[in-house]
Amino acid sequence: DTEVTQTPKHLVMGMTNKKSLKCEQHMGHRAMYWYKQKAKKPPELMFVYSYEKLSINESVPSRFSPECPNSSLLNLHLHALQPEDSALYLCASSQDRARMNTEAFFGQGTRLTVV
């Protein structure tokens, strides 16, 4: 199984809503990532979890709150988002932070629209 599964695939939410994005992998990977990708732009790193601990927060606003309940799951909790937060949110995983083994597998993404 070389899949990273993200749910939901599409999400429309209001600015006062609270929602969560979910990501799951069963490859035994110990590093998991959230990226944000706007149209015609490359993915931008948001958060990195390594061995279920948050190791990187790329100065992401607090309205985005990541959570790693276990080594296979990664959540992104959303609250009070702005329309400019509309984007494709990508989850990725890699075996670990070892120097020479950093190929990341991406999920299919959640396309988020904030209205």
Next chain:
Amino acid sequence: QKEVEQNSGPLSVPEGAIASLNCTYSDRGSQSFFWYRQYSGKSPELIMFIYSNGDKEDGRFTAQLNKASQYVSLLIRDSQPSDSATYLCAVNRWTSYDKVIFGPGTSLSVIP
């Protein structure tokens, strides 16, 4: 200077030709280099990675790395219309954590 730069594109090649995609990076401490293909509206898909100077071939794809020149390229031989996509160059910059930096991408169009 951006950390990872690519040809702005779009790049158009006829079917059957060789497509050449280029990428430069600024951090000499970069250790590993990746090429991702991304179809419109889809997530990136890893197609090649390279760690050592020289060439690495996989089917119709060849990645070339020159660390002295801080340059990595992707050649696609016998280009097919299905190769039409955006190609993202990504670089792992080892600091104290594992972080992959993406370039802006080059849009490739293979004309039948």
